[in-house]
Amino acid sequence: MSEEKELYLGYTTDKAITPFFQDFLEALEQEKLMKSKCTKCGTEYLPPREYCQKDLSKCELEEHTEKEAKLYSYVIVDFAPETLSSKAPYVVAIGEFPSGLRLTAHITNLMSMPEVGMNLKLAFDKIDAKKITYKWLV
Amino acid sequence: MARKVAVVAGGHSKFGKRYDATMRELSAEAYKPIYDEGITQDKIDATVLSYAASQFTGQGAGSALIADYIGLYDKPHLRVESACTTGTASLRAAWGMVAAGLYDVMLVLGVEQMNRVSSATATEYMSQAGDMRWEYPYGISFPAFYALMASRYMHEYDMPHDVLAKIAVKSHHYGAQNPKAHLPREVSFEEANNAIPICRPLNLYDCSLITDGAAAVVIAAEDRVNEFTDRPMWIKGIGAGASSMKIQDRESLTSIPGAKHAAKAAYEMAGVGPDDIDMAQVHDCFTIAELIAYEDLGFAEPGKGREIVENKENYHTGRIPVNCDGGLKSKGHPLGATGVSMTYEIMKQMRGEAENQSRQIEDVKLGLAHNVGQSGQFVNVFIFERGW
Numbered sequence: 001m002s003e004e005k006e007l008y009l010g011y012t013t014d015k016a017i018t019p020f021f022q023d024f025l026e027a028l029e030q031e032k033l034m035k036s037k038c039t040k041c042g043t044e045y046l047p048p049r050e051y052c053q054k055d056l057s058k059c060e061l062e063e064h065t066e067k068e069a070k071l072y073s074y075v076i077v078d079f080a081p082e083t084l085s086s087k088a089p090y091v092v093a094i095g096e097f098p099s100g101l102r103l104t105a106h107i108t109n110l111m112s113m114p115e116v117g118m119n120l121k122l123a124f125d126k127i128d129a130k131k132i133t134y135k136w137l138v
Numbered sequence: 139m140a141r142k143v144a145v146v147a148g149g150h151s152k153f154g155k156r157y158d159a160t161m162r163e164l165s166a167e168a169y170k171p172i173y174d175e176g177i178t179q180d181k182i183d184a185t186v187l188s189y190a191a192s193q194f195t196g197q198g199a200g201s202a203l204i205a206d207y208i209g210l211y212d213k214p215h216l217r218v219e220s221a222c223t224t225g226t227a228s229l230r231a232a233w234g235m236v237a238a239g240l241y242d243v244m245l246v247l248g249v250e251q252m253n254r255v256s257s258a259t260a261t262e263y264m265s266q267a268g269d270m271r272w273e274y275p276y277g278i279s280f281p282a283f284y285a286l287m288a289s290r291y292m293h294e295y296d297m298p299h300d301v302l303a304k305i306a307v308k309s310h311h312y313g314a315q316n317p318k319a320h321l322p323r324e325v326s327f328e329e330a331n332n333a334i335p336i337c338r339p340l341n342l343y344d345c346s347l348i349t350d351g352a353a354a355v356v357i358a359a360e361d362r363v364n365e366f367t368d369r370p371m372w373i374k375g376i377g378a379g380a381s382s383m384k385i386q387d388r389e390s391l392t393s394i395p396g397a398k399h400a401a402k403a404a405y406e407m408a409g410v411g412p413d414d415i416d417m418a419q420v421h422d423c424f425t426i427a428e429l430i431a432y433e434d435l436g437f438a439e440p441g442k443g444r445e446i447v448e449n450k451e452n453y454h455t456g457r458i459p460v461n462c463d464g465g466l467k468s469k470g471h472p473l474g475a476t477g478v479s480m481t482y483e484i485m486k487q488m489r490g491e492a493e494n495q496s497r498q499i500e501d502v503k504l505g506l507a508h509n510v511g512q513s514g515q516f517v518n519v520f521i522f523e524r525g526w
């Protein structure tokens with residue numbers, strides 16, 4: 001993968017990158033959130049998976065176009081795992097899109113306590129030169 | 139037809155921050171009382187020796203180390219791992235081998251040594267049991283997974299945090315009377331309700347402890363039980379369940395699907411229902427987990443678990459005594475030892491041997507252990523029956 005850019009999802013540097021996941025990351029860098037769709041049964045996955053959970057057929061990446069979601073649940077992490085200690089406190093939220101698909105990410109611009117059911121907007125961030133992410137804004 | 143299997147003896151180390159011991163010495167402490175009762179190494183056919191996470195010690199293939207240390211180096215052994223259900227998964231594996239006739243007498247020993255690393259490092263290791271690609275990069279610790287359940291539960295059932303604090307008060311009330319407990323002291327409602335936040339809405343007193351400790355039990359086939367005890371505790375029902383890996387994929391966060399499934403299977407196998415249970419040891423890794431357990435086990439309707447708390451039905455003289463040893467909250471939670479410790483506690487209660495009468499539950503005929511791994515990916519429910 002020498003030609004490919006070194007990219008990581010989120011706040012850590014998991015090296016378990018595959019060609020499929022690399023494609024996801026390169027799209028994300030272009031501010032496109034990709035889901036995946038099973039080529040056999042059509043089931044959609046967010047976040048994407050390369051093999052269908054139901055029939056183990058290959059899935060293909062396609063852009064997830066919904067931008068607005070509702071807060072399904074949240075946590076404010078005050079005491080963090082060691083690698084994220086310097087970032088705490090941070091808010092982790094499960095957002096639910098109108099389609100029912102969900103995504104787990106940080107909410108980065110909260111000024112008051114989160115409330116289940118509140119509106120969330122999908123956004124993107126470059127954490128540093130190699131780390132990129134999707135995130136929620138209120 | 140499977141043979142009947144009973145728990146015939148048990149041992150338990152002191153739980154706590156055990157800087158005076160490692161997994162070796164802790165294991166010896168758990169096996170010693172069993173040895174002293176006469177169940178010496180030569181009487182044990184095989185062992186399951188388990189711990190949840192090797193990162194804490196750096197020791198690979200640790201069952202060999204433990205077996206050797208307690209004098210069982212020449213007996214077959216293996217390690218079973220399933221996060222915080224490691225203890226009951228080991229018991230389930232051993233039960234299968236004895237029921238099938240492969241062995242007659244087995245030792246099941248669970249141990250964890252967690253305090254040789256900082257709490258932040260321990261939190262890091264445990265968060266690596268989340269999905270490494272999609273969850274771990276967002277710093278979702280174990281308290282965070284349960285806080286996601288708590289936020290949703292509090293929203294759907296309009297429940298204040300007070301209810302959770304009352305569960306912590308009960309756990310510490312009983313832990314204070316358990317000489318084996320990690321943090322044996324009472325806490326007031328105000329202290330528990332207003333403690334420092336860990337993963338809001340959960341605070342310090344909603345969390346179980348990071349504990350070093352070990353527990354062991356011996357199980358035997360029906361035709362050998364009399365050689366060891368006249369007070370056998372029969373394994374009457376076993377149920378296991380599982381839930382999706384990523385927490386966002388759960389249809390509901392107010393219940394653990396694998397726990398409901400495990401409970402149903404255990405009740406069916408035992409031929410009993412929730413009303414027949416005289417005491418329960420539930421997996422209160424967080425106070426919200428204990429509340430959800432009341433509902434998943436059928437002690438309360440969905441959303442009504444708080445009534446058990448408000449009416450103190452979960453105290454030792456109540457309708458359904460729960461965790462009258464302090465639970466994971468006050469007794470402590472050495473991951474791999476926890477499920478074995480639950481089994482040990484039920485045996486002690488049945489025998490009327492809780493060290494302190496103020497936590498002794500009267501006349502226990504049926505006891506239930508509910509052991510959950512990760513945020514519900516693994517669940518085991520055991521129902522034990524007094525055999526005398």
Ligand SMILES: CC(C)(COP(=O)(O)OP(=O)(O)OC[C@H]1O[C@@H](n2cnc3c(N)ncnc32)[C@H](O)[C@@H]1OP(=O)(O)O)[C@@H](O)C(=O)NCCC(=O)NCCS
Binds near residue numbers: 321342343346347
């Ligand atoms: C909540 C937690 C982070 C606190 O750890 P910590 O901040 O490092 O705490 P320390 O060990 O430094 O202890 C500081 C004080 O808090 C107390 N304390 C620590 N954890 C406690 C807990 N869970 N409940 C009550 N008191 C606790 C200690 O006894 C100590 O009291 P002292 O100052 O009077 O001696 C830790 O207990 C934890 O992570 N618990 C959850 C464990 C877990 O996730 N297990 C897996 C579940 S599936």
Ligand SMILES: [Zn+2]
Binds near residue numbers: 040043054056
């Ligand atoms: Zn498919």
